[in-house]
Amino acid sequence: MSEQTNIDVVVAGGGIGGLATAAALRLHGCRVTVLEQAPRLGEIGAGLQIGPNASRILYRLGMGEGLDAAALVVEESVRRRWSTGEILTKTTLGTQARHKFGAPYLHLHRADLHQILLEGATRADGPGEPVTVEIATRVVGVDDAGTARPTVRTEDGRVFPADVVIGADGINSAVRGAVDAPSAIVQSGDMAYRTLIPAEPVLQDPATRWIFDWPAANFWLGHQRHVVMYPVRDMSFVNVVAVVPVTEHVRAEDRALVPAEEMRRQYDGWDPRLTRLLACSEEQVMAWALNYQDPFSRWSSGHVALLGDACHSMLPYFSQGASQAIEDGAVVAEELAKAVRGEQFIDEALLHYSDRRAERAAVVQQGAVGNRQLFHLPDGPDQRDRDRRFRENHKESNVSFDWIYSGTPLEDDASLLTA
């Protein structure tokens, strides 16, 4: 093996994981087609935290200008007591994160990040060949998965042959069967209300405008519930993720539009700083059942591989699902680049990709399940012990932020660009 080969890659799913991967593959000399089921490209109206482990990759992919325009650099992440808002612990981010990890911790509107990734993948003047994106194209399966030229089948009867098929099609992946990976989904018992509160009512009320003083992520932790709030998009919205035990309605529907009053009632008696902010929300909010998979290590078979939520869906209690998907994209692209250069076979490249990524993602998945218990303790001895450890600045869980934010070692780490 030594000749430069063209490699055609079909990526199922044009979400954050699929597009980040497409942009990285393009940079590394692959010809990429993304198949997305939605009739329009975009993301849901919600915020997203992007750790330095992922932002450093996005900067390297040349997306710095877009990120600098759209993202807020987060100064700190704050844990508060549910009833009083008392600060239990703070993680300093800001310039410290930049120095330590070579990249910033960011808050973004999901639609903005999606647009940045789409541009990176498809712009005509970028490196390599622009990625082709087919919308309204639902993947239903992969044929000849064990061969060197698998084909992707779509609902409208088309077939897309490729040298490599990547399933970036989320927790209910249609590609997962082709690598024989487990399909069982775990229902966590929690759900999240998600909404973006516009700045105007928040800024008018002296009791709520504090949230815009400083770009920080605020977590209120209480029994069976927690809330995360942070400003996004040039301080024009507050993003809310409010976690509670799942209702029968949402369990059955998976996601549902519900009256905001239902969300507000769940936090009766909590810190007035929080409840006053929730009072500013629109009258309807989306509620999402929080489901995940237990870790598995079989991420590829032959010329087919999985990434993102398709192989490591997790509870959002480390705010890391999308960041881990971006890491997958960088690593699979590095490995396939060696196949492009003729230094390894494609099936080897995909195995090396999962060797480098599966164990790390599993630690984050399991850590997020651990955080569910840690965040949701009832008041009592365990909660007091947790809060004492927080105050004394012990690490929050068995998985350290330093380890997560350092990310998977990449081959060009030596030439790391600092943001």
Ligand SMILES: Cc1cc2nc3c(=O)[nH]c(=O)nc-3n(C[C@H](O)[C@H](O)[C@H](O)COP(=O)(O)OP(=O)(O)OC[C@H]3O[C@@H](n4cnc5c(N)ncnc54)[C@H](O)[C@@H]3O)c2cc1C
């Ligand atoms: C409440 C909540 C808060 C979160 N907060 C954060 C956070 O702050 N930071 C963070 O990093 N992560 C966070 N996450 C996790 C993050 O949203 C996901 O891990 C991430 O979006 C996964 O990206 P993905 O591209 O792998 O999958 P998805 O986002 O699920 O994208 C899959 C794409 O594939 C398409 N698709 C699906 N099936 C098919 C098919 N058969 N054919 C073609 N296309 C298909 C879908 O339409 C979609 O566009 C949060 C999650 C939740 C629920």
